[in-house]
Amino acid sequence: MRQYLSRSISSLNQNKLRGLLAEVDFRAHLAQLGFADRVSRGGWIARRTGAGEFAHRTAVFFPETVQPNIQYPVNRQLPQPDVGLHTICATFHQTGIASYFCAPVIPETNEPEDMRWYSTQLGLPTAQPYREFPESVGELFTARNKRYNFLRYHADADSIPQTAVAEEFTKENLRVVFQNAFKCQISDVDGILWGQQHTYPLEIKEKTSFADTGLGNVFGLDVGPFVKLAYYAARRGNLHSLFIVREIDNVDDRNLVDWWFITFEQLALFASWVPRGGGAAMGGGLSTTVLIPKAEFHRLTRENLQAL
Secondary structure, rough: OOHHHHHHOOOOOOOHHHHHHHHHHHHHHHHHHHHHHEEEEEEEEEOOOOOOOOOEEEEEEEEEEOOOOOOOOOOOOOOOOOHHHHHHHHHHHHOOEEEEEEEOOOOOOOOOOHEEEEEEEEOOOOHHHOOOEOHHHHOOOOEEOOOOOOOOOOOOOOOHHHHHHHHHHHHHHHHHHHHHHHHHHOEEEOOEOOOOOEEEEOOOEEEEOOEEOOOOEEEEEEHHHHHHHHHHHHHHHEOOOOEEEEEEEEOOOOOOEEEEEOOOOOHHOOOOOEEEEEOOOOOOEEEEEEEEHHHOEEEEOOOHHHHH
């Protein structure tokens, strides 16, 4: 799994690693608060590309996590998605985002490149049969004319924590299989929180706060994730979103200060209209960030989560 990740991830820079750690710690924190069954696994959201076609079709994929040392034979009984994921995907479907649960089979060669995927569409009134993936979503996207080498990198995957390797490998394998077949714009989904009132796609980051002359103490959010959260908001319905921050004391020791969250509606109201140049982005380049006052965030507590 690590070998595959070293070939599929273009840049395992520190921001990428910190994002993975934040996702792992977030799920552990939710479990401590008694909300482990209210957050989904991660996945991908993909949009159609092409002149006059861009973003006219969108789909989200949630994979079954491939666990080490477990067999996934080609003739196995494919699993039934859990009820919570059905509920989440019904919300996506109602806003025009086709939603799929994907399950793998692994032939005897036990090679990641030989893994095959099957998907069942969720959110519809009746259960749908599994179909071979990604052909099952072919009507939504434009086929790639020739294969692209998505496994050409030589990153160091040893820094990925053991607790995150299986889920990250699963997500990456699914992405590569999909992008080998279709052209798309694709972004990761850190998870979905099933709240009391709404369904919340999550953007999880590890951050330090800093003082701004006009705004007070602030957190920064890269423009890319900001636009993705805005996309969810534009869909309306029961689909909202949350920006989750694991606040640390400094970039060297990275000791936890506290967990914070803000809804996108509040984020959009209070984010600075003047962006600021940031540090290294996930892909290794420089980022542009919007600033949000820390005072507008809520602590990630059981009481505050129950109000969502």
